[in-house]
Amino acid sequence: MLLNVHQLTAGYGNLVVLRDISFSMKVGETLAAIGSNGAGKSTLLWALSGMIRPKSGQVLFGEQDITGWDCSRIVGLGIGHVLQGMHVFSSLSVEDNLMLGAYGQGLNLQTLKDRNLQIVYKYFPALERRRKQHAGSLSGGEKQMLAIGRTLMCELKLLFLDEPSAGLAPLLVKHLFEILNELRQEFSLTILLVEQNAEAAFRFAHRGLVLAQGQIMLDGEARSLIDNEEVRKIYLGKGTTNSRA
């Protein structure tokens, strides 16, 4: 198991958002978490990547106990977190944004430029065309690509994606999932994906989690969750096919 989460409880101040969450992920597996607003999806990612300190429970990365580690240390292990809402450093150039992605691992500069940067540009050619531009001048879709590309700059093993499709045009959503698919095959990347676009998420993932009020309601194979009556009704919209992707 690459990631083992055991009875994780997390929140903000005295507010408890997640209660006793337990699950695990295999190497190369893609897990999609869905749920309504306030169910605790983003909080889960925040707690796992060290943006907030869990209140109790245990997080194991491989054999290593990383519970309560600071975010900057966790990034160093090769765990990337793409935040909700396309966060880029607006006043830096695209290439500088990417270079910052490798900051946590202290890799050799030449290796970075020769290898990691080229990998990112290979998957996201739009970024190479705009490498000298300020990141703030990119369109929404390009910013999202940049945010994802930035995590690829370090030796990435585990990727957390928080609503990558939000605010993207349908064609772009489709394209994005195609790229992610290639990436995970090429690098046997393990992905934990949080999405509102439940159908697209479950088609892309191997396994799915349904969160409600801070707890895991369902945990199962993604394909079987798409056919689940309850999931269809609440998250996929009355059994009609969701055409966002």
Add this chain to the structure above:
Amino acid sequence: MELKGAEAISAKPSAVVSLMRRRWQFFVLILLIVCFPIVIRTYFLTRVGIVLALFAINITGMTLLTRYAGVISLGHSAFFALGAYLSAILTVKVGWNPWLSMVVAAGMTVVCAYLFSVPFLRLRRAYLAMATLGLGEVAFLLAKDLTEITGGVSGIPGIPHLKLGRIVLSEDWQLFYLFGCFVILFVFLTENIGRTRLGRAYHAIRTNETAAKAMGIDVQWELSRLFCFSALVSALAGSLLAHFITFISPESFTIDFSFTLLIIVIIGGANIWGTLATAIVLIGFSEVFRGLQDLSMGFYGLLLIVSLFVFPEGLSAVLFPRGYARGKMSASDLEPVRFDLQNPVNHQTSVQNLQPREGKILQLSKISKNFGGTEALSQVSVSVDYNQILGIIGPNGAGKTTLLNVVNGFLTPREGRVIFQDTDVTNKTPHEMARLGLGRTFQLINLFKGMTVIENVMVGGHLKGRSGVLMGGLNFGRPRYEETMIRDAAMRSLEFLGLVGRAYDVVQNLPFGEQKLVELARALSMEPDLLLLDEPGAGLNAAETERLSGILRRIRERGMTIVLVEHNMPLVMNLSDFVFVLDFGRAIAFGTPEEVSRNKEVIRAYLGQEV
């Protein structure tokens, strides 16, 4: 649903008890001022009390200016000096009555403050602080070097005491009571301004200027007014000082004075009681240990650093938290109140349902807009009928948000015209557009952080009120009526969106989807004719999206027109009467949802597959 806060208290029977309870700080302040000269009999401590009162008067204006509106001024020693010198010159050299000269001095200072505010308030944050720092320094140098008028370093002696009828106010205790009256008056004004419409507007300007403009707040004018008010307060305090010590010289008006004021309001926070408490401790301390005066600035600095670490939001945030303090959350508060529109609240509002009108509400003709070398919009024309829903779709970067910003007045097009309700609004500013009946929500959350949900929504009702700084400060008659009206309208919008249970939560503690709804509630409480929505469906799941389209339909039934930019195809296609498609700043299609979703060009550029 139980309402918490002010409502719950005012519902109790005894008016006096409830007033005491809501305004207990006032009674404490009055008691302190009345008792001080009776208890304290020593010459020295009475003088400390008087100095403290002068600082307290100054601080009322500064609290609003710095902590509410976020305008950092290091130049208030200039207004303090202007008030003192003008008053001194008018009495000593011209021979006017001290009261008259005080009023004239204050009036002239306000005129000066207004003239300065026009260029200064175009600056923000550190730049503004530096500009005002210059102002304070110039005032000090003028006082020192214009020897003919100001007496130079030797100052102006022989300023007469103030008189009440035949009584000359020269005894310290008399002056203390007089100053105390001013303190009470200005604290009263400041508190009222702070807790009502203008206070919310200042907070809105500080936390999110863009959204504040979209709510119809004329940022420049509101800040100017406030700057003048705080200058007036400082000038009056300056005159009082002149008539108290009967001799003024430049050294009372150094930049240290401005720094001290600023440090007090920063430590004190966004509440007049917090800043007053800080002033009492700081000034009291430094006056009592006067022998160590060289150390006082160092002491302030140290205290400032410590306070920034211990309570960055100021002492007030600790003493008087907004909404539910995060630490006080109990399990029952956490029961998620979801926007449940399966059984919508029976919505009987006094909002007049607008009569559906014929014709076009909005016409854009041949709009072009450039950013640097790139053309964001080129020759875009589109129009919307009254009571329609127009969906705008297109790839990321196609210019959809730019188009909304042009309509909204955040951007001026290079060429083309915008006609809104038969008026040419091409060059209007955002707050003017809000006044004309345009509401707006934003792509990324643009809420006023640190305020509760209801306060955020109440900012949307800003234009329902007209009372200014003085009327609002007295809070008698019209402002009270306006406040009730704004609160009711805000409550109705929250009810409409099923957010009443969240009304007293601090807004940034809500999950993303509910924050988007708060933005919608805020726009609705403006009661606009046309609503521009930028991706209202982003971050909502399928069931929530369905509820949102129910809400938007009912908004339309109330007579509003909606233009929405959206990527959520089920939402746009089910809701819109017409869909407008942009690609690389050009219009590539316009038609009913069916027509557009079959359009080859649209499929190629945007959909990727048929919907």
